[in-house]
Amino acid sequence: MIDELGAISASPDHLTRLFLTPEHRRAADIVARWMAEAGLAVSEDAMGTVRGHWHPAGRDAPRLLIGSHIDTVVNAGKYDGPMGVILGILAVQEMVRAGFRPPYGIDVLAFGDEEGTRFPTTLSASSAVAGVFPPASLAAVDAEGISLRDALVAYGKNPDEIPAAAYDPGKVIAYVEAHIEQGPVLEAEGEPLGVVTAIAGASRLSVTVTGEAGHAGTVPMRMRRDALLGASEMALAVERIAKADPHGMVATVGRMHVEPGSINVIPSRVVFTIDLRSSSDMSRREALTRFEREAHRIADQRHLGVVISAFHEVATVPCYRDLQLRLRNAVADLGHRAPSLPSGAGHDGQAMSKLCPIGMLFVRCRNGVSHNPAEYTSPDDMGLAAAALIRFIERFQLPQLDSSTGGAPT
Structure with a gap:
């Protein structure tokens, strides 16, 4: 059959x-x-x-x-x-x-x-x-x-x-x-x-990180506002948050779009998604709060902008x-x-x-x-x-x- x-x-x-x-x-x-x-x-x-x-x-x-x-x-x-x-x-x-x-x-x-x-x-x-x-x-x-x-x-x-x-x-x-x-x-x-x-309940987020484009060979590392590095650090932060959760939480960054997307240009804008799931709605909401706090900390430290928007929520x-x-x-x-x-x-x-x-x-x-x-x-x-x-x-x-x-x- x-x-x-x-x-x-x-x-x-x-x-x-x-x-x-x-x-x-x-x-x-x-x-x-x-x-x-x-x-x-x-x-x-x-x-x-x-x-x-x-x-x-x-x-x-x-x-x-x-x-x-x-x-x-x-x-x-x-x-x-x-x-x-x-x-x-x-x-x-x-x-x-x-x-x-x-x-x-x-x-x-x-x-x-x-x-x-x-x-x-x-x-x-x-x-x-x-x-x-x-x-x-x-x-x-x-x-x-x-x-x-x-x-x-x-x-x-x-x-x-x-x-x-x-x-x-x-x-x-x-x-x-x-x-x-x-x-x-x-x-x-x-x-x-x-x-x-x-x-499990699920939350899906779209995260936009903005920095500044620059020449890959001439801008010193200490002076860069690299949106991709900031987005990557945020992705690792959500992984840490999920691993520390006692309710079997899982987190996935499934898409990451990098602009301008040239091999020799510092990324100026990155949009990525987060899919966060847990069998506890309270735990999931707390994790979302922790991630938002971490994302803004990372953005401030790297002199980047960040906007987080939720587009899917299921209890x-x-x-x-x-x-x-x-x-x-x-x-x-x-x-x-x-x-x-x-x-x-x-x-x-x-x-x-x-x-x-x-x-x-x-x-x-x-x-x-x-x-x-x-x-x-x-x-x-x-x-x-x-x-x-x-x-x-x-x-x-x-x-x-x-x-x-x-x-x-x-």
């Missing part, structure tokens, strides 16, 4: 499957067929989310949601997203085969736009399901000038029907997602599965403790220890948390590689993840999950 979806690409040389493209349509149709073959009723909402419905207790019974996404980044791996959809289908298929009759239903969801690759949007499909889709996003355009609204129409959807995609919060128990870890922790600990504690989303415990117990039933770890990457659970409690199961991936053709998760580990989902469903009772206690049973 992984290989079949992995063959659906806009490029013959690598895997690229963007939201609301012909490739997305082909993948959605295959997923719908698998859902039907597993014994689920199939529907598709106005944002293109494929839904497989299993309701042994009737349509009015509360339901557990299991899902992930089927869109990809450019030059992607095969496992990020589709694995979670497939594991959900296989788990429910086993429940149907075994004649399991819980007092709740299960919907398996195959989202699009989790990666945010085609449009300057992200999580639009899961946001619609959660009832928090921002209508202004319909005006967003891709690289070819096609708006999200027009792309939906071309895909055969009516954007005016997006509000109808939202679930009634009173009929949803929880959302659970299995996903490759996209990091090296589980492999380092020798464990195939882990339980996610939170989806941390905690996974509910009760769901963490249930997933950990399901893994323990299989004879394994499931380490607790945060997710530094974003997931559909961030949007789904606006609808219901969320839980996530991580699956080990080789060398921690993701968003890369080398991405790989073994059949054995995926099989254990499917078995853990089945155990989780078998033992799942209708919990009283109270958001005011972070998911502690009431």
Whole structure:
């Protein structure tokens, strides 16, 4: 199943499957067929989310949601997203085969736009399901000038029907997602599965450092106002701040533009980005304050100017403790220890948390590689993840999950 979806690409040389493209349509149709073959009723909402419905207790019974996404980044791996959809289908298929009759239903969801690759949007499909889709996003355009609204129409959807995609919060128990870890922790600990504690919050900054251009051969070092050296020192400062944080903070300087960019001219202007993530919002805010203070100290010391502007801010989303415990117990039933770890990457659970409690199961991936053709998760580990989902469903009772206690049973 992984290989079949992995063959659906806009490029013959690598895997690229963007939201609301012909490739997305082909993948959605295959997923719908698998859902039907597993014994689920199939529907598709106005944002293109494929839904497989299993309701042994009737349509009015509360339901557990299991899902992930089927869109990809450019030059992607095969496992990020589709694995979670497939594991959900296989788990429910086993429940149907075994004649399991819980007092709740299960919907398996195959989202699009989790990666945010085609449009300057992200999580639009899961946001619609959660009832928090921002209508202004319909005006967003891709690289070819096609708006999200027009792309939906071309895909055969009516954007005016997006509000109808939202679930009634009173009929949803929880959302659970299995996903490759996209990091090296589980492999380092020798464990195939882990339980996610939170989806990390993220801040993105643009930092502009200004100095003075000059001849590379004639301006003495002590008299230079080198914007690149100042920016480099600031980049090292944010690294130190992240390393000193006790909450697993990570910081990345992903872009650095140098002007005038000549080999024999002292750089006069540098613009660079910072991506800062942490499972603690308070820790992340404190780190931003420390970085701003350090950046201005460095600029003053080097006689430079610096302007810092934030252009992206997402709060941390905690996974509910009760769901963490249930997933950990399901893994323990299989004879394994499931380490607790945060997710530094974003997931559909961030949007789904606006609808219901969320839980996530991580699956080990080789060398921690993701968003890369080398991405790989073994059949054995995926099989254990499917078995853990089945155990989780078998033992799942209708919990009283109270958001005011972070998911502690009431």
